Amino acid sequence: MTKRVTETDVASTDANKENEDWVACMALIRDAGDEAAFARLFSHFAPRVKGFLMRSGADAALAEEVAQDVMATLWRKSHLFDPARASVATWIFTIARNRRIDVLRRARRPEPEDLPWGPEPEPDQADTMALQQESEQLGRALATLPEKQRVLIEKAYFSDLSHSEIAEQTGLPLGTIKSRIRLALDRLRHAMK
Amino acid sequence: MTQIKHHLTDALLMAYSAGSLPEAFNLTVATHISLCDECRARLGAFDAVGGALLEQAAVPMAQDGLAATMALIRAGGETTRERPAPRNTGVLPAPLRDYIGGDLEAVRWRPIGMGVKQAILPTSKDATARLLYIPAGAAVPDHGHRGTELTLVLQGAFLDETARFGPGDIEVANEEMDHMPVADIGADCICLAATDAPLRFRALMPRLAQPFLRI
DSSP states (O other): OOOOOHHHHHHHHHHHHHHHHHHHHHHHHHHHHHHHHHHHHHHHHHHHHHHHHHHTTOOOHHHHHHHHHHHHHHHHGGOOOOOTTTHHHHHHHHHHHHHIIIIIIIOOOOOOOOOOOOSSSSSHHHHHHHHHHHHHHHHHHHHHHEEEEEEEHHHHHOOOOOOHHHHHHHHOOOOHHHHHHHHHHHHHHHHOO | OOOOOOOOHHHHHHHHHOOOOOOHHHHHHHHHHHHHHHHHHHHHHHHHHHHHHTOOOOOOOOOOHHHHHHHHHHHTOOOOOOOOOOOOOOOOHHHHHHHHHGGGGGGOOOOETTTEEEEEEEOOTEEEEEHHHHHHBOOOOOEEEEEEEEEEEEOOOOOOSSOOOTTTTTEOOOTOOOEOOOOOOSSOEEEEEEEEEEEESSSSSHHHHHHTTTT
16 A cells, blocks of 8 residues: 655655755865855855844844854854754754853853764764654644644743743743643654654 | 763753753753763753744845855854864863863862851852852751752762752752751762752851851
8 A cells, every 4th residue: 555645744855855955065064165055054044043033132233243153153163063963953043042142141151061972074874864854853843832832932942031031921820831831842752752 | 970860850951952041050050961961862852942943933134144154254264173172081070160260179168167168150140059068967057949949969969858869960949948958978078059049048047147158
């Protein structure tokens, strides 16, 4: 019996192919200083970094400046990107988040000690594919969370607010916020099984 | 490495990933993760949530945004292929050594009574990080919490009403908890503790002393 190809399957293959394209662009930047590959990453990710910073309270001019700086960091640190440990989107998120703490909060952000092994010169293909597929799966799971739960997860990541500050801002009881976030995480875990 | 039994909560890992914790808490979380592969892997999952959310918030860049970024890159000169420094071989994890300005022997301890010593680390004012030195078998005065207190064991062990905490273990205490940690009898205990509100001591004397000690 042949499996019917559903719309979700097609969407999922596309997103997955996109993830793998971004990984290939990173390798081109690292190995060949490829500006065309950088331009592709820039056109996709720079506007997203800018949007993230603006939702965290930066004005448009500051967000533009910091987004450019984040993308320049991606070029300079391309040799540290490890596709067996993170998707390109996740890696860019961590760079943008750290710059946000530097610039908007003017605080240091202590990072965990690096693992003794850095990115391999040739990361394992199977590990890379598995990680990229998982990232794509997580993206879909997030998109299908109930609205009320998704909104709170977005606020927690984007607005630089603690749960109590979210409670003040939304007027929701703190307990409700905590339990919605917990439910959202349970759903994500279930979807990733 | 000894087996770590007490880990970070989801709420703390998510807030660390989102970047919304005070600096003193970030330091404590980063130090625990340096010691704990399980929490490092869980953090990876929370960072991936951030990565997935990034997909949903695009705002157009300036027309010359790409050109300006390329100029930034060129101005930075030749890209160096620096690798992070090799894993440290000292007693304390790297993020903590950065705040001490060296390893355990560089800590500037101040006695706070009954053989207990502390050293406050330089972080932003919204929360306080301190190293605590508790002689084997000694107790930290009975105290409750207004906010959240994280206690990470670096050496030795302590016990309180809830459990025993050994090297690498982290205790997350909140308002509902009154406890009296006691260092295990085997060895002196060194902990990293972060609080976002002053502790409340139950006995009168320590409460009077609070402003001096900044506990």
